[in-house]
């Protein structure tokens with residue numbers, strides 16, 4: 001099949017770790033590569049956010065990335081991209097109608113891409129699929145007034161749930177949230193993301209560490225909802241352990257990063273500054289060495305649409321202590337591959353980490369079960385096969401293109 005993937009802010013070839021760059025970039029890159037591996041012809045459409053980008057780039061994984069002119073050719077925070085989605089969708093429609101490549105299906109990633117894709121789909125007759133990645137209603141619930149999403153986001157997301165041909169959801173928690181929003185269950189296909197098991201595997205280089213001191217690792221973007229502050233607050237209950245934080249801007253830019261400064265100040269106030277090490281963002285291929293170096297991976301977000309980092313840690317054979325939210329509730333099996341704790345509860349987090357660090361046998365059994373679970377359920381190949389079946393269902397439903405320019 002010819003598959004268009006639309007990912008307006010998350011280019012699969014961008015550098016990861018900064019505020020707006022994370023799991024969606026990885027997801028689109030890995031999924032595009034896996035779909036090519038299944039024999040599909042894949043193009044990823046992302047917004048041109050720099051003047052130096054070429055119109056199209058062929059990646060070593062065999063898919064093409066097309067840079068769509070919509071809005072200014074510079075970085076724009078994703079919360080400010082809504083005004084450009086009509087232009088994005090019109091450009092897609094023109095290209096698919098008049099170019100030499102028309103997709104059999106268009107898969108949008110994130111609600112903004114969904115708007116552009118539905119716009120293009122209506123004008124061309126191309127069937128549409130949407131993965132939300134994150135939902136505005138959940139963000140609003142957790143961040144309240146600090147949520148910087150455009151005010152109409154939740155309404156758009158609700159409407160998109162009925163406008164696209166199929167919604168691809170990633171976890172049970174998302175199913176429940178969408179049902180509450182009025183999206184019928186029958187419109188959804190549950191297809192969890194995967195993990196690249198040739199990058200994230202138990203064997204390979206290991207980041208340096210002090211063998212005499214237990215290590216806990218936490219990985220992700222430097223934003224409050226990822227729960228790094230809660231991990232630091234939990235540290236006094238975990239004597240001796242060092243806490244390594246990977247993510248955010250590159251190491252040399254950390255001193256100027258306001259969240260990194262906040263994290264350091266909190267570590268000082270909690271009397272654990274000498275045990276907290278901020279590494280900064282690292283390329284994904286270097287991340288596996290950090291996972292392999294740790295005794296426990298801690299992932300403590302307040303909410304998490306899916307959460308690739310726990311999967312990556314599990315694939316490296318690491319037990320996970322995670323908060324019982326979103327996708328983590330599905331991926332980490334409490335008492336089997338790790339421990340689940342309530343979000344925003346540093347006290348329980350601390351005692352849970354301490355107990356696990358003190359129990360080598362339990363860490364070993366969790367790690368073994370985690371690896372089994374990853375190998376049997378979470379490969380990108382499996383994800384691509386399941387999505388291929390979803391695409392085939394929607395692509396057979398022929399529909400005329402609206403006669404709108």
Ligand code: UDP
Nearest residue numbers: 016017022023026247281282284307308309
């Ligand atoms: N990541 C990375 N380098 C870093 C920190 C994170 O490459 O320094 C990647 C990580 O491997 C994962 C993604 O960023 O694939 C984060 O995805 P996740 O779903 O955990 O969180 P999100 O950023 O989507 O909220």
